[in-house]
Amino acid sequence: MKKEFEEYLRAINMPNSLIERIETIFPYIELLCPEEIVRLFVTDYVQEDGAREYESVLFFSKDFICEAKQFVTENDIDVTPINKRIFYITLKTQDYDLKNATEKSRIYAKVFFEEGPPTLNFDLKASKENCAYAVQMLSDILVPNLVR
């Protein structure tokens, strides 16, 4: 796994066992994605009791996005081209000013690809310090790939 991926995962307080789990997913991603993975994002949320749940991993190459859904317990992976194919993004935030994330900060974006069938979409969910990384994904990858 690239050093920057591991640094990101540690920055969002992911336990070692789950980092190792993501390592085991990479061969499946390499099977599906014809390009090198250049960015990584883990969707997470916080339960009512305060427990942090890591949900899906998004793998980005230059022109493709792969998603490993419920990566902790499943091998359920898909891939789709991303290049100028996003036609709708909806964004919600809570206790987050896009600059300083706190324990209560949450961000949720739903991203739709060009109209189907099938209608493809994915969720970009983040809590706490992961909100800043979600904003980076939006500005660096998702918004630039909006259909014009």
Added chain:
Amino acid sequence: MSQEKPKNIDEYRRWLKTEHKEEITARSATYYDSATAKIVQAFESSDFWTSIKDDFRDTDAQYRLKNGYPLWASENPPKLIVKPFDSFLLKTFRKNVLENKNWPDSPKKGWILPDNWFSAVNDIVRTTFVVKYLDGVDFLVTSMRSLCAECKLDSKPHFEAREEGYYAAHFYVYREFEIPQVTWDTKRIRASVELQITTQLQEVIRQLTRKYYEERRERLKAPDTKWQWDYTSEEFVPNYLGHILHYLEGMIMEVREKQRNGAQ
């Protein structure tokens, strides 16, 4: 010559003084506090406990990877607590007198007295880990056994299943501690720390039944009617609740596994 059995803690203190020349005073309690503080300090800074705290989230992750569900019922590791001196003394009273089948001779493993009682009482320092699911108990016991082996510590698990509806694993970690003596010197003793592992539901019922547990422990003799037959007694409902909850937890496991196997 028959020895009259002490009937309460005051008579027990007198018995300790007359039969074993051990006088329990306020100084005894102060000494107890200082010795147990040393035990806690040493255990908290041990490799074993440091790993338990540092790997708390990773242990949860390992359980999730294996079972698909969270392990812990809380976000943070529990804190070590010390048995208060009065409770400690009461425990020695129970072991030396109330539960001593050899009375007036010593219990099978000998009298529990100040020169050995830090070693003989196994739960002076303890804590409770609360897990969400029943299989989390065994998972954690296995994990702790491996960690003890890595740290070269002896350990022993006991899976408690008591008549009064109490279900939990008690995991004992043994090691040497250096504690102050009553004089200025220190001495090395071998003592255990008790790590209790229980489920969320059992923890709830424990809080409700604690009162009856304390009362039961202080009884000189069993009541005339067993609680299982005395449905008017205060213990009847909470004790059976403990059993019912344990059964329910087994059923929850069955549902959980069926769901998981169905999803696969």
